Structure formats: structure tokens, C-alpha cells
Amino acid sequence: MHKYFKNSLQSLVAFPVIATALVSPFSGATLGSPTAAVISPDSNRPLTSEVTVNQQSDDLDAKAQKIDAYFAEHNFPLAGHGKELAAAAEKNDLPWPLIASMSVIESTAGVHACPEKYNVFGWNSCHGDDFTSYDDAINTVAETISANRPETAAYYEGKTLPEILEEYNGRANPDYVKNTMWVMNQIEQQPIATTSSGTNA
Secondary structure, three states: OOOOOOOOHHHOOOOOOOOOOOOOOOOOOOOOOOOOOOOOOOOOOOOHHHHHHHHHHHHHHHHHHHHHHHHHHOOOOOOOOHHHHHHHHHHOOOOOOHHHHHHHHHHOOOOOOOOOOOOOOOHHHHOOOOOOOHHHHHHHHHHHHOOOOOOOHHHHOOOOHHHHHHHHHHOOOOOHHHHHHHHHHHHHOOOOOEOOOOOEO
16 A cells, blocks of 8 residues: 555545545556566566566556546646646655645645746745746646655655645635645546557556
8 A cells, every 4th residue: 555545544534526426536446566677487478577567657648548538628727737646646656645635725736826937836835946947847736746856855755645735825715725635636537548459548
């Protein structure tokens, strides 16, 4: 089980903003570690490491599609940045919908962004320096809340997901934790287009 899920799922509270029946949050979302490579004696058979890399790429693409589909459905400006959002979360060992969800709660995914360039996360209470790109903003926030930035690690290290969200903006917004986690669930349950064969488009 993902390290942030273990102590977090019990604290989820359904936030009925959209009339959607909620199911158990993050079903099937446990993030596993890559399988170890096994050298096959069959030269025509792909190595396990190659299969794992391909599967991870497919998984990331599917997660990116869910984020982009959710954003597009609501006309959010960050639609099209799903892959960067999911990749930054997973790179920092965070639940993959988390950074996308934070952008929704902080700025409606870009609709109400801070005056600073590319600040869709309410970073530094909208009083910080400009980011150089959305990627810069996404990676800065992901590295910060995962305690991977030395200058801010003390604020986030060893905390559960609700505690991380509480530290980021929960003091200013009492509903921040439950709203962010509700949007995470919506993104995870977002349908994506499929091909006629039933596979993800």
C-alpha cells in the first residue's frame, strides 16, 4: 500500500459538490515498485524489465488521460498537462492525482491563477516569484510537499497525506483536505475514451 494511503483513507470525507455517486476512493490505486529484471533464456522473449517499463509507460499515459479528460470536461486551462502532473507526483512518491487535484482546489486548475506567472497552486500565498513554466510550478510543488526540497523538508517529512495537505493550506481553508481528496477520487474515477477493442484510446 502506498505510504500516504495507509493512514489517509480513513480520513476521507465525501464532498458532494457534483451529483456523482462516490465509490471507495483510490480503489486499485496502490502504487507498486518496479519488478526486478529477470534474464530470459529465450532470445525472442522480452525481458521482464522491458515489459515493466512498457507497462509503467502505459499506466502513466492512462493516468494522464484521466487528468486531461477531467480537466477538459470542466474547461480547465491546465487540460493537456496531465502527463506532467501525474509524472511529477509519481516521481516524488505521491498519489498520482494529488498535484492535479491541488491545482483544482487552489485555482480551478488555472481559471483563477495567481498573478505570478504559471502559479496555479497558490504558491507562497500568491506572493512568490514567477515560475518559468507550468512544469516548473508542478515540479516545485511536488518536490516541496514530498519533503524533497531541503529548505522546506522539515515541514512535510514523515507526514500522512491529510497532514501534508493541512500543512500546505489547511490552516487557511478548513475544508482543504477533504475537498482536495474528493477531487483526487473524481479524477481517479474519470472515464477515458476507449478503442473498439476495449483498450484505452
